[in-house]
Amino acid sequence: MTEKTLTRLMGALGLVVVLWAAATLLSRRGGGSSEEGGDVAAYFGGIDGSTVSEARILRPGDTLAFVSGGGVWRVNGFRSDSGAVARFFQALETAEVGDLTATNPANHERMGVSADSARTLELRVGGSTRTLLFGKDGPRASTVYARLPGADDVYLVEGAIRPHLTRQLDDWRNRRMLAIDTTRVARIAVRRDDATFTLVRGDTAWAFEDGSPVRAPQVQSILGELGGGLVASRFVADGDSLAALPEGGSTVAYSAGGDVVAEVRVGTGTGERWGMVAGDSVRYRLPSFRVNLIVPTLESVQPPE
Secondary structure, three states: OOHHHHHHHHHHHHHHHHHHHHHHHHHHHHHHHHHHHHHHHHHOOOOOOOOEEEEEEEEOOEEEEEEEEOOEEEEOOEEEOHHHHHHHHHHHHOOEEEEEEEOOHHHHHHHOOOOOOOEEEEEEEOOEEEEEEEEEEOOOOOEEEEEOOOOOOEEEEEOOOHHHHOOOHHHHEOOEOOOOOHHHOOEEEEEEOOEEEEEEEOOOOEEEOOOOEOOHHHHHHHHHHHHHHOEOOEEOOOOOHHHHOOEEEEEEEEOOOOOEEEEEEEEOOOOOEEEEEOOOOOOEEEOHHHHHHHOOOHHHHOOOO
């Protein structure tokens, strides 16, 4: 091969590379995608837990509605898990709009962003509503496909957003049944099945009402549950057979002045039971070990002989 021929081949190869790069750039910018990409990025601008007043996740079959009031978020009218909500807004706040991945609407169903398969996230920010459709996981970890309503272009969004959009209602709800200041508790009345007993706080230790000693770790377990440890496993749904079971026990905590500080009731059974707290209409689902902590049996509180 002569030097002249080699030079021509190298020139042709260089031209092919230039044409390929230009075609790639044009395909990524075609169809108004640059402007729409800016609109997608604007969707995430200024988002955090303080700027958003309402949020709705619309998906096939159900809707989750989040409303903020007095610094507290409620989901579908229920108390929300504040940690879950904070992590959700953190994912939105740190999200970044990446590559344009499709311009043909024929790809929408495959990517999960079609109107009948996408998870739509509506955010109320500063008096206006922002809407974005989210689809399936992207090709890399912590990425998701997204598009604007009415747009053909699909973008890859970087951020751990999709796991939040797939969570069920119970996963957003607050499972902590109560949390009181246990230093206020001076007396605890327990009823479990056929036994009833009362525990009183002394100057140095707890004891039964008649002054006989108690097993201190068990009393501390009761106080631990009252102080915030009483966390349900789930919630009792309407029509659940567990809800039909009669009450099987209760624990009532009193202050030194005789005021009721907290009251917990549980259902009968040997496995999971329903649990309720005075002043709260929600019926929670409690595993048996937690029932034994908050409403202990008399035998478990008595010290070994």
